[in-house]
Structures are given as C-alpha cells and as structure tokens.
Amino acid sequence: MTKEARRTAERTGDDAFQLAGHRMDGITAMYDGSFIEASHEFETILSLYDPDRHRPPPVLYIHDPKISALAYLAILKWILGQSDTARGLAIEALRYAEELKQANLTAHVRTYAGAGLHELLGETSAVRRHADAIVALADQHSLHYWRLNGLFLRGWAIAQGASVEEGLAVMRQNLRARSALGVSWYHVRYLCMLATTLQKSGAAESALAVVAEAKDQAACHCEHMWDAEVERIEAEMLEVCARSTVECEARFQSALATARSPKLSKAKRCAELERLGALTFNTRDLTQARQLLDKLH
Template identity: 45%
Template sequence: MFSTLSGQWAFHFVRGDHEIIRELAAEAQRRAQEMHDEALELAGYRVSGLNALYFGEFEQARSDFETILRIYDTSRHRPPPVHYVHDPKFYAIAYLPVICWILGFPDRARSWQRAALEYAAELNQAVLNTHVRIYGGAGLDELILNVASTRSYADAIVDLLDQHNLRYFRLSGLILRGWTMAQEGDGKDGLALMRRSATERLAMGVSWYQIRYLCMLAESYLPHCRADEGLVAIAEARDIRARTEEHMWSAELNRVEGELRRIQGTTPVEVEKLFQDALVIARDQNAKSFELRAAISLARLWRDQGHPTEAKDLLAPLYGWFKEGFDTPDVVDAKALLDNL
C-alpha cells in the first residue's frame, strides 16, 4: 500500500495531473487513519507537502515536511533499500532548501542543503543522489545565483546519469548546465542547450519544475536583449500553469515577463502591472524572496520614472524584514538600490 500509493502519486505529480494528486493525497491520509499505520501517515505528509509546494502553499509545505522529520525514526520508518525511492524523510529534506529560500531564509536553506546531501549520501542510490542534486543542490544554488556551484551539480548530474541511462533527470542536468553557460558568457550555446533540453523534457510529458526551467530560460535572454524569445518561453510556462494549476512559480512568471516587456519597450503602465501582480502573488503566498525580487524590479521602474520616494517606501520595509542571507545577490541588490535611492 505504501509503495503503491507513493509511486502512483509520483507518476501523476510529474505529469501535472492536479486533480488526481489531490485525490491520492486524500486517499493516503484516509488509509493511514483507517489502518493506524505510521508509514502510511508519513507517506501522507510527503504527498501533502509536495502538493502544497506545487500549488504555492509554501508554509504548509514546510509544516508537512518538518512534521515528517519530527516523527521519522530510522529504525522504524526507513523502508528497505528497494523502496528507498519512497522514503518520506528523503523528500522532506530534499525540498526544504528551496522552500526555506522562498520563505525568506537563505541561511536556513543552505543548512538544509547540507543535510539533504548528507542524507542522500547515506542512502547511496543513483536516483536519490541525482534527485537531491537537482532540487536540493542546484535548485537552491541557481536561485541564489551561485553559478559555479550550479555548474558543479549539473556536470555531476549529467555524468551520473550517463552511467545509468536516466534520461528524465539528465535533461534537467543539461538545462542547468546551459543556464550556467549563459551566465558565464556563452549565451549562444548555453541558451540553445536550455531551449533544446526544455523542449525534449516537455515532449516526455513532464511538467514538474518545467515552469521554473522556462523562467530561467526566459530571464537568461534578458542580457542578450532577446525579449521576443524570452516571452515565448513565458507563454509556454503560462500554458503549463493553466493546464496543471501549478502555482509554485506564479510570482516569478509575472516578474520575469515584466522585465522582458520593459526591454521590449512595452508601456510603463503594463510593465508596472506585471510587477504589481508579482508582488500580490508573493505576498499571498508569504514568499518573501519572490516578494523582494518583485519589489526590486518595481522600485527600479519607479526610480527611473522619477519617483524615488515611492520606490524607497516600497523596498525599505521589505529589506528590513530579512534577518539573514545578507551575502545573497537579491538582498545585496536591495541594499544597493536603497543606498542609491
């Protein structure tokens, strides 16, 4: 029951079958209550937490995963090695780095990243080592713009999966590699690799994290003034969101589109609306890091329009909320912009 529910849910989760993953999460919780089974209870928290992450309910996701870590006892709850792929502790610890960053705790995110890598090394299976490098490792490092570390993860992912013929994960590694290439100045080949790998990944029927990869691709077109291509990627991401109801990256979709439309020459009113929409979504989700990014974009727009006071009034309280992560690029940018204002 444990492995069947877990595997069935994972299949539909990766595809983006939003109604079915809700139904399976409810079934897992119902079965756990009926059978008084701790393994099923932990599986229920796992699918509930990942569903919450998927739908942009970040506080709920953190709560579910932290509940797993409080309950989990290795001697009683770790499945046999053939079922490590269903281990609820692994998924809790693998996604907490990204969740904590989104909620505005970059230092806590890095602590969870170290713990996730250590736990995957303890389990020592190719799929789990790959999974944690994609999400807990590179997933955090690309958000905090640590290009060198993301490249290291990407190369390790591709090398490992070449050995094991795991094409689904390999495409994620290639997208991450392409992103680092673009960040390091090789825009032509890096963007082409991202574009090609994202297209192949979607052709497999995958939707999970595809919106994030398309946001990364779209934003990578900005320094090259290729707004039209970036907006194509944003349109693809919006189509996926409409089909799957995945809202994890909704704030970023609006912010990145606003930046692209700004360099394209769209009217300031339309650009401002996109930034404002990103702010509203981030606030509703309590996603402080997304809120900070949207506020920086909007504050820059207002500054350039000759409204520095409004820009400062928007950004200063949000910057003041952060109590950690002062070496991360978004927080550094916010401080520099405030000093400029």
C-alpha cells in the same frame, strides 16, 4: 491520492502511509504556492522520521520521505527568504543522500537541494558542479529523466558565461525532451531560467514568448509555485522591450499583489523581516529584494 493515503494510515496504523500522506500534501501545497503549509508538511516528516523504521533498504530505485522533505524544504526556505536555513537543509540532504548511496535519490537531491537551490542563489559554478554530477550519475545508472534535468542545468550554467548561444541550445533541446515525456514538475521554473537567459543574450522579445509559455504551462496545470516570479520576469522583459509604462507598471503591481498574498514571496519576506530586525540573509539577497520592491512601489 493524498486523502487515500491519510485514510489508509488511519485504518492500518501504518506510519509509512502517514509519511506518504504528508509528502503528498507537501508537494501539493508547494505546487499551489502555499509555501508555509508545504514547509509544515515536510517539517512534520522530519519530526516523525525514524531511520530504524523508515529508512529504505539498499536498492537502487526507491523513495525515502526524509530525502524528499530535505530537498524540497531547501527550495521552500529560499522562497520564504531564509537563505541560511535553505543552505543548511541542502547540506543535510546531500549528506544523507551520500549515506543512502541510492542513485535515484542522489539525483533527486542534487537536482533540487543542489543545483536548484544554487540557481536561485545565483551561484553558477555550484550549479555546474551539480549538473555534471547528475549527468554522470544518470549515464551510469540509465536514469533518463534525471539526465534531461542535469543537461538542462548544465546548459544554463554554460550560458551564464561566455558561451551563451551554446548554453541556450542545450537548454532548449532538453526542455523539449522533458516536454515530450509529459513532465510538468518544475517546468515553469526552467522556462523562467530560459527566459532570463534569452534576455541576457539580447533576445528580449523571444524571452517574452517563453514567459507566455510559462504562464500557459502554469495555467494548464493549475500551478502557482512561481506566479510572482513569472510576473516579475515578465514586467522586466516588457521594460527592456520598451513597452508602455502603464503595461509595465501593471505587471509589476500584479507581481507585488501576488507577493503580498498569504503564500508569500522572497522579496516580501525579506522586507518584513528587515522591518522586524530579524534579517538572516546575505547582502545579495537583501539588495535584490530592495531593488525589486523599489520597482514595484
């Protein structure tokens, strides 16, 4: 489909097809874990986007290339270690969604640039605010897919507090519902969230089973976006379960190898930028990166 969009754009001179091609290339690269390439594609959309020509008409269910670019770039910039940039993109995405006032696009932005980014940043209360807004919007406009995402994210936020089991039940229920719809996009990340929450509840062995499911899901769909994260989480679970030191070290080394690939991970990017004296991260980001790198060495 990406090549077809490119060919159509070249044949017709229609820049809408050109933007669609960049969007599909960006999503494909993101799915593959090629984060720098994905960022380039989405940034190209932002550079080409002209609201007078490309802004959609005021209807409920429609695509907008700028919305997609901003929302996904917020996630990508976090992965690449640029938390401040990610936050700025998220703010811009939410502002633009408010300007467009289209329910589907607003739900999309709140899911990724909103709750998705704040989950990665570990900001639970912000995740809960976005999750509640997604569910309310989905209920108002019958957006079933977004409702499932919102409920899952709400469950995660609940589980980070005192009601761990209640939150886990909500997470599991809505993950099953997503699977029943045949949804694969972002499912590996949601399984990672479930695994770490299970570990928090003391169910490390169950968490390992969920990690195995995440690995199967990624392999089935040739998805590499969360490879380093899955390996890191698996290594930490094995450590908690008191598995052999050799096995744990092998998993951590595998995570490190993935992080050192050209596709890059947040921890590796933090380490590189620290060495260059160009850090733009908050103390929490840097501390987590250092702790992870300490385990891996």
